[in-house]
Amino acid sequence: MYGGLNVYVLYQYDHLEFPGVVPRTFIGKLHIFPGALLVSVLASPIILVMSFLHLPKTHGLIAVRLALGCITLSTLRFFRAQVRYKFGSQVEAFFVILTAFQFHLLFYCTRPLPNILALGIVNLAYGFWLKGDFYAALNCLIFSAVVFRCDMVLLLCPLGLVLLLTKSISLWKALKCCIGMVLLSVGLTVLVDSIMWKKLVWPEFEVLWFNSVLNRSSEWGVFYVSAEKFALRHLGSDQRKLGALLDRRVLPFVIPVFTFVLLYSKLPHKELRFIISSVPIFNLSAAVAASRILGCTAVTFMASYENYPSGYALKYLHQIGEFSFPLPKLNEYCCHTSKDIARGHLASNTEEQWVHIDPYSAMNGISRFCENDFPWRYSKEESIPLKEYQNRNFTYLINEHLLVEGYKCLFSMDGFSRVRPQLRFPPFLLIKEPKVYVHGNIKNEDLMNKNWPGCYYANSCIATVVLLYGTMVVVYATWNQDVPTCATNNT
DSSP states (O other): OOGGGOTTOGGGSOTTTSOOSSOOOOTTOTTTSGGGHHHHHHHHHHHHHHHHTTOOHHHHHHHHHHHHHHHHHHHHHHHHHHHHHHHOHHHHHHHHHHHHHOSHHHHHTTSOSHHHHHHHHHHHHHHHHHHTOHHHHHHHHHHIIIIIOGGGHHHHHHHHHHHHHTTSSOHHHHHHHHHHHHHHHHHHHHHHHHHHHTSOOOHHHHHHIIIIISOOGGGGOOOOSOHHHHHHHHHOSHHHHHHHHHOTTTHHHHHHHHHHHHHHTTSSOOOGGGGGGGHHHHHHHHHHHTOOOOOSHHHHHHHHHTSOHHHHHHHHHHHHHHOOSOOOOTTTTSSSOHHHHTTOOOSOSSSOEEEEEOHHHHTTTOOGGGOOOTTEEEEOOOOOOGGGGGGSOOSEEEESOSOOTTEEEEEEEEEEEEEEEOSSSSSEEEEEEEEEEEEEETTOHHHHTSOOOBOOSSOOEEEEEEEETTEEEEEEEEEOTTSOOOOOOOO
8 A cells, every 4th residue: 555545544654663763753754744735735646546556666656756856846946036036047047057967956855854854945945035035034944943854953043143143134023033933833843743653752852852962973873074174075166165255145145054064064973965955055156156067967877876776686586576577687787687687586476475674775775665565575673683584584685794694695786886087088987896685595495496696795897987078978887807706605
């Protein structure tokens, strides 16, 4: 069943079974709460038709992400319109070009994350800011901070301070306006999320307490680089700096956003999505300068395409079990071919086939939209010791380990590793290495009697990208002869 058809059946969702590090708000969650009314209106009819046609769940995922992307881009369009009004059509054109040529902003626009739900509201705040409706801008940031991402306070405070120093707002009127929005937002999120989490909770307050007061975010990864370097790295290239220098109107907009990135970079745990809301303003600064707008878009596109190996692994495992025709020729030029993978078949299509997915695979391309119906069953149980798998009755394992006791490595899936620049033509080489391994239970004799391609530990392949005037014109793959191979695990 598709999620949009089970709005009021709370037990069908797994947030209580897998709550995560800290609770997150359900306001805006796709197809769960009417707060995402626009997303539901756009996506639910399509998903309803898909359910009647018994289409794969991945089609529902595409519909939902397209709906969210349309909403996010519509808020970006509002900001673009204000750019045209304040800076002119030429700056607007360069802003559109820069945004279109960048990969990460458009990629994140469709991801159902609190950061992206906040991004849409922040885009509205930027638009009101350019328009001169400063109190509306503050209210948007307050709602975003209280409900979706508490770290938006780091943007709200510098922006409010700049508005006060430039006498764009009065302190007394700002207090009256903002306090009302704070109370409304807190009441809404506490009401909704207390029902969904079955306890009295204000999610973003718990996030703020966990990250800032307890300072435990570093337990989930630390980026060892100074705050200044991290901020400057994400501020981008020379045109962004020139924009603030060439047009004084840009400087009041850049300073608060730069301060936001600088303050955020003091936290040990850093990810690009945390500061993704700063990109529109920096693009505005770059658009004013209007220089050097072409970059390595083709390279980043090819790298991102190869960045979800576990999703491809599960997709191919499904095809191996249900069909006998050759698979898509994704890996035809490296390591092992889709034709080799297609030689293996499921032991039996009439019995349940249990697939265990480890956390690494779940974070690199596998979600519930990728799951199929009977005979496939899935487990995402965490913290299983590596030696414990042999005592379990899983048919398949999809994980990051090459060797697992009690299982045979059936095939591996390559993923993006790094970019290798070179002085000769072509200028870039995309290096791919095995990232995910699919294992079969050795107790299943029928499964073991099939001819599987096996796994390669260190084999890498190189996808060569040729750039000509900023446009990808040739893409091909070659063997990486410099990396030694390892014997396949066929025992």
